[in-house]
Amino acid sequence: MPELEFYSIVDRSYRWFTPAQNRESIGIDLPNSEYDPDLGQQVLEEVAQGAQRAERLGFDGLLIFEQHNTPLALFPNALTGAAWLSAKTTGIKIVAGGPILNAYSSPVRLAEEIALVDTVSNGRLTVALPLGIGAQYHGYGAMNPVHARAKFREGVELLHKIWAEDGPFAWEGEHYHHPYVNVWPRQRQDPHPEVFITAAGSRETIELAAKYDATYQAILTPMPILTKNTQLFRDLREEYGHKPDRKKIAAVISIHTAETDEIARAEVEKHALWGLQNVLRFPFNQSFPPGHVSQASLRGMMSGGYRSSDPSLATWEQITEGYSYIAGSPETVIRKLTELTDAIGAGRVICSSDFTLPMWLQEKAQTIFANDVIPAFRAPDGLAVWQREKPVGYTTATERAGRKPHYAGTPTVGVNGEYVPLLPQ
């Protein structure tokens, strides 16, 4: 049995809007007059409960996605959400899934937020960097999708330079221009927080993940293309001199576990369909705004069967025929997870639970998953990765003192023309 790490997506949808039904999408301009602050607060409280549950059940990490202009999930800034969830939990890894780099005026601003959250979470942060789905380019508006990939590549490069080199340094790029890159605070983890790069299948993004030794977070792709892409990723990693590592491929899957396959379907079918018919419903022009993918990638995707039918019309049978939605008994879930992760060589699974499931039902499904599925893919001690690794930062004052921090200077103050120590020596 392959060893796997499990990350729980803890996002919840705001679901009390006029049903999409005949709307082409609610991902851009669903009026926010349909939002009620009390219900929004409830959604976010559910997220916190989900985060604490993920930690209590022994998931390796939790993940939230950044979204804009949509009730799909309520984190328009993934790092703000990650900071909050780091205060609600103690040890679990936190994946800020998708600060959309291009939504920032500069990657320097993003680096500042990452460093801050990495520090206050005591080095528990992972950043997943997506290009941002097409609808977000429509909705957020300020980012031109035509320049998105070039800016994204440059941004990822600058981010890694910020992590690798001391400031100040000048950045004279194509899209970003900074006389003084000099981020305070600096990141807590050494050399930097782990990076996931989300890719639907474009070669450019897969290569970027390979180059920077990032985890390829594979989404939204039919299996034959996914197996081809993950092989390409492994080949490119080798070209860039990285050792084989299954942890560098993460599969994003919806999972629902129950006593039997029949019960699983009965519990979750309507929620899965609701998501596709409402918050995950995007026509072609919203998935592919101009220039968001290259002509070659678009040709590949359209020829490979991507979106040969409207996903919002999918039936339960269609949803579950592949591996992107696994619902069933623990035996079924273990079998399908094994097949999938073996086929694509994944060492991590990012588990989505429908964003509308009642909290009690999610608790039930995930408890069965934690008791009867996760242990099949773990070392016999059953420990999550964050229980095995020592925290990056100190946890007591004595530990801090024992680390002998580097003091570049001691504070002095000018008094009567003479500099004296600010504090007694």
Add this chain to the structure above:
Amino acid sequence: MPVTHHPDPSAERAHIRGQEIAFRRAGSGPTLVFLSTVALSGRWLPIYGQLAEHFEVIVPDLPGFGLSPQGESMRDIDDLVFTLAEFLDELGVGKFDLVGHSFGGWVAAEFAAFYPDRIGALVLITPMGVRVQGEAVADLFRQDAQGRLNLMLNGNTDLLVDESDEEPLERLLQDFHDLTGFGRFAWNPRYDIRLDVRLGRVKNRALIIGADDDRVVPASHAARFAELLPNSQQLTIHGTTAPTGHAVHVQEPAVVAAAIDNFVGGHYA
């Protein structure tokens, strides 16, 4: 003056420092350059043939439109203007009259602001490019190809007979190409606030052609262009069988061609 009429001339190619520009031309006489827009590039419209009875008509596919590759290094519309100027140099075009439709009208207006002395008259057909607060242009980026044509022709898409035998995938890729070219310059903002100042430089005679029922660019935009262009007049072309829409020159080619000819005719010869 001899008139050479090519009903559907095939595309020629010019190369401007690495940027290929496809263009079509027909007719002889004073040069008239016609700039088109998304959904209507890469083809020879009937109005071009009608104009070619009196002018040497040159219709380039702007970089990223029709058969012209993307202007990969281009950032904003100024880059487009400079490339267009070099393209016309390459063709040996001296002074010429400039017509632009929709986004092509925006480019034409910018060109006139940079090079007022190079052009005679300026004709803008249902142009976009100026900011009119609260009156945004329709979001063409959220339409499929058919939806865009519907908006431009008020549903009368049978006016454009598509005789190409391209596969649906090839059509989709061509449409994505054109939309990418359009998005490079017009994704955000969908106007150039600098035109508020720049257009004051354009003392050339200018005609702004509007339609009865433009569902892409609100009529207030033509009025704003008229306000900003010091020597301009407005003309609304009415439909003979149905109210005219955004692509008024597709709907009423003979009437628009006559209006252009009347306005432009020999004023600088």
